[in-house]
Amino acid sequence: MAATDRSRFFRSLTLWWAVGAVFVGCADGVVPDQPASFVCKCxxxxxxxxxxxxxxxEISTTTCAGKVGKVEVLLGDQLDPEPVTYGTPRRTCATIGRGQVLKLHVRSDTTWQWIEDLACPPAGPSDTQGVTVVRVLNCQTAANP
Structure with a gap:
């Protein structure tokens, strides 16, 4: 191979390497991490x-009036697809397996947040449906920042 042919080859190779690196770098940084997807069982x-x-x-209408407008719910690694709004109690799509404990992390649109371990009782022999665990978010706890 002549010197000019080798030079042209290496320039071409370098150009394609640079284009590939830019493409991979852009593609690598474009998509943010998504929360775990899950099927709504309830x-x-x-x-x-x-x-x-x-x-x-449920966001307490007594203690959270004017303090919290809506909250997002993370149960284990399941981010609930819809926020819960003040004055509108809502069942989550996220679930806990019977007999298991998951971390419940509820974060508001203000500084309030609630974190606790949430247990789902084991199924009994006569159970015909799952259990709904009710949590009323209170804005008077000393644990809030």
Whole structure:
């Protein structure tokens, strides 16, 4: 190969390497991490299957008036797809397996947040549906920052 052919080859190779590096760098940084996706086992208006518990979140209208407008709910690694709004209690789509404990992390649109371990009781032999664990978020706890 002549010197000019080698030079042209290496320039071409360097150009393609640079284009590839830019493409990979852009593609690598474009997509943010997404929360774990999950299938909603407890659709609105229907009971949960016997093998899971869901959670009903309510923002206290007595203690949270003017302090919290809405909250997002993370149960284990499941980020609930819809926020819970003040004055509207809502069952989550996120679930806990019967007999298991998951971390419940509720974060508001202000500085309030609630973190606790949430347990789903084991299924009993006569259970015909899952359990809904109710949590009322109170804005008077000393644990808030």
């Amino acid at each position: 659709p609105a208006g229907k009971p949960c299957p016997t093998d899971v518990c869901d959670v009903q979140i």
